[in-house]
Amino acid sequence: MELIDLHKRYRLGAMTVEALHGVNLRIEAGEFVSIIGPSGSGKSTLMNILGCLDSATSGVYELDGVDVSEMDETRLAHVRNRRVGFVFQQFNLLASLSAWRNVEMPLIYSGVARVERKERALRSLQRVNLGDRVDHRPSELSGGQQQRVAVARALVNEPSLVLADEPTGNLDSASATDVLSLLGELNASGRTVILITHDVETAQRAERVVRIRDGEIQSDESTAS
Amino acid sequence: MSYLETIRSAFEAIWSRKLRSTLTVLGILIGIAAVIMTVGLGEGASATVNSAISSLGTNVLVLTTGSATSGGVRGGSGTATTLTYADAKDLASRSVCPNIVAVAPMVVTIDEVKAGTKNWTTQVDGTSASWLKVRDRTVAEGSFFTPAQVNDGAAVAVIGSTTATQLGIGGAPLGQEISVAGVPLTVIGVLNTAGDSNGINEDDMILVPITVVQSAIAGSQSVSLVYLEAQSQSALGAAYDEADSELLALHQITNPKDADFTITAPSTLESTASSVNDALTFLLAGIAAISLLVGGIGVMNIMLVSVTERVREIGLRKALGATPSAIRRQFLVEATTLGLTGGFLGAAVGVLGAVLIPHLATTRIDIVWWAVAGSIGVAMVIGLGFGVYPAARAARLAPIDALRSE
Numbered sequence: 018m019e020l021i022d023l024h025k026r027y028r029l030g031a032m033t034v035e036a037l038h039g040v041n042l043r044i045e046a047g048e049f050v051s052i053i054g055p056s057g058s059g060k061s062t063l064m065n066i067l068g069c070l071d072s073a074t075s076g077v078y079e080l081d082g083v084d085v086s087e088m089d090e091t092r093l094a095h096v097r098n099r100r101v102g103f104v105f106q107q108f109n110l111l112a113s114l115s116a117w118r119n120v121e122m123p124l125i126y127s128g129v130a131r132v133e134r135k136e137r138a139l140r141s142l143q144r145v146n147l148g149d150r151v152d153h154r155p156s157e158l159s160g161g162q163q164q165r166v167a168v169a170r171a172l173v174n175e176p177s178l179v180l181a182d183e184p185t186g187n188l189d190s191a192s193a194t195d196v197l198s199l200l201g202e203l204n205a206s207g208r209t210v211i212l213i214t215h216d217v218e219t220a221q222r223a224e225r226v227v228r229i230r231d232g233e234i235q236s237d238e239s240t241a242s
Numbered sequence: 243m244s245y246l247e248t249i250r251s252a253f254e255a256i257w258s259r260k261l262r263s264t265l266t267v268l269g270i271l272i273g274i275a276a277v278i279m280t281v282g283l284g285e286g287a288s289a290t291v292n293s294a295i296s297s298l299g300t301n302v303l304v305l306t307t308g309s310a311t312s313g314g315v316r317g318g319s320g321t322a323t324t325l326t327y328a329d330a331k332d333l334a335s336r337s338v339c340p341n342i343v344a345v346a347p348m349v350v351t352i353d354e355v356k357a358g359t360k361n362w363t364t365q366v367d368g369t370s371a372s373w374l375k376v377r378d379r380t381v382a383e384g385s386f387f388t389p390a391q392v393n394d395g396a397a398v399a400v401i402g403s404t405t406a407t408q409l410g411i412g413g414a415p416l417g418q419e420i421s422v423a424g425v426p427l428t429v430i431g432v433l434n435t436a437g438d439s440n441g442i443n444e445d446d447m448i449l450v451p452i453t454v455v456q457s458a459i460a461g462s463q464s465v466s467l468v469y470l471e472a473q474s475q476s477a478l479g480a481a482y483d484e485a486d487s488e489l490l491a492l493h494q495i496t497n498p499k500d501a502d503f504t505i506t507a508p509s510t511l512e513s514t515a516s517s518v519n520d521a522l523t524f525l526l527a528g529i530a531a532i533s534l535l536v537g538g539i540g541v542m543n544i545m546l547v548s549v550t551e552r553v554r555e556i557g558l559r560k561a562l563g564a565t566p567s568a569i570r571r572q573f574l575v576e577a578t579t580l581g582l583t584g585g586f587l588g589a590a591v592g593v594l595g596a597v598l599i600p601h602l603a604t605t606r607i608d609i610v611w612w613a614v615a616g617s618i619g620v621a622m623v624i625g626l627g628f629g630v631y632p633a634a635r636a637a638r639l640a641p642i643d644a645l646r647s648e
Binding site (some may be wrong): 065070071094095103109113123160 | 247254259531554555559563565569638641642643645
């Protein structure tokens with residue numbers, strides 16, 4: 018994927034805030050990239066644009082050679098559904114649904130039949146070591162387990178890109194290590210993983226660290242390993 | 243996303259918010275049941291009054307005695323004893339009143355009636371042979387008394403079916419001897435049943451030739467009222483004028499203001515009553531509409547809160563690949579299901595109430611189908627308008643804005 022001269026402006030009342038100004042970034046398929054920066058640096062905005070949750074004010078975002086800004090709502094929904102898996106800081110699970118029902122949700126919007134959905138959701142949950150918690154509601158799971166359900170949901174549709182926005186922000190260190198090693202495994206199986214964080218140590222788990230500050234890329238380097 | 247999936251997820255959303263869904267349905271239910279029952283109550287009341295009035299026939303005039311003046315004090319209408327059988331006979335003459343086809347004078351008394359060992363207190367009316375025609379009744383068994391029998395003062399009686407049962411002669415009433423105030427009478431006929439009218443049981447009465455009642459039972463020459471039947475409803479005005487001028491002449495009254503009689507037309511009462519009833523129905527429908535509106539506002543409130551609360555859910559679903567139309571469809575099905583469930587349950591409760599309440603109270607409730615259909619329609623509009631509109635707006639938000647909203 019490639020970002021060329023990407024800008025994002027918000028209107029906050031009378032003021033216009035420029036969250037991103039002129040970001041150029043190229044990420045190859047199969048990379049594990051951390052985007053690190055203090056709060057307000059524009060890193061979340063960048064991730065939202067990368068995941069097609071938000072659109073850029075100007076500039077070009079090409080995903081697999083296709084300019085995303087040209088797409089309409091329905092095609093964007095399709096991209097989010099098939100190509101991208103999200104892991105949010107807040108987990109964003111639906112409280113009324115059991116673990117496997119949360120995991121199967123992307124498949125509902127892909128039009129996958131019910132029997133196959135359940136099978137794939139269960140397989141996905143086994144992969145994050147929650148095979149024995151499939152019928153639990155989010156409120157019956159620990160924070161770490163909830164985030165693992167979210168990871169299972171992110172990978173149930175076999176996306177080529179996994180975006181994790183502060184996935185360890187609400188977790189204790191043991192659960193955080195768990196979730197990060199899961200992301201590492203996903204990368205090892207060939208997926209592009211982009212990890213957004215403000216924590217230097219967390220960022221070091223990736224092969225490449227992009228530092229962002231005030232809406233601009235400050236540095237872009239491979240980790241020592 | 244297939245339609246089956248849309249319906250499934252809508253039902254799950256309804257099921258997972260049981261209390262809220264129940265309250266929504268209840269709000270619609272109560273509003274609709276109230277509309278159906280109040281409109282039905284208004285319709286029932288006007289139907290009751292109309293049928294009571296029209297049981298008299300639309301071309302009948304009622305002549306009653308006017309007010310008596312004694313010592314300069316005018317009594318109320320009906321206090322004078324100025325109408326006589328002779329007046330009635332005079333009005334019955336076709337040459338005097340060509341537009342009046344039948345005249346039935348009435349002497350109304352309440353007396354104890356005996357048949358064998360049984361006795362029963364009921365209305366004993368002295369009248370003429372025209373009564374049957376004027377009151378539009380028929381005889382089930384035997385026959386009514388003839389004009390000749392009235393003239394001769396024959397000791398005969400025609401009784402209602404309830405009266406026959408109460409006197410223990412329901413099995414074979416014809417030819418039975420009964421006695422009223424000590425006067426022996428032979429039963430020659432039984433009337434067909436007519437049911438209740440204005441709270442009066444039309445099947446509990448004894449009809450006796452007026453001559454017999456006047457001479458032997460009431461002991462007075464005056465009559466209580468006279469029914470006059472006009473040729474047709476359009477001849478009612480002419481019949482009124484003929485009876486009025488003839489009676490003024492007979493009673494030697496020059497100023498119509500001093501008339502000692504009153505003529506009323508039940509059919510004019512009917513039009514007054516029906517306009518009163520229209521107003522009543524309108525009032526009740528208004529109250530019902532307000533209750534539906536209040537219920538509707540409650541539903542709007544619940545729907546709006548519910549959608550606002552679920553903007554995050556909408557954002558999440560969009561992030562996971564839901565298209566805006568999939569979101570809209572889900573909320574459309576949810577709102578329609580709640581609206582229709584409330585609508586049909588409300589209609590069922592309303593119709594059930596309309597059927598059951600008349601058994602518990604002496605009130606008539608008619609089921610008015612436009613009220614049923616209209617109120618279900620309103621429930622649908624409320625559900626759709628206030629469930630789908632905010633959801634459709636939320637579906638247009640960028641997923642991240644929806645996800646971030648609190």
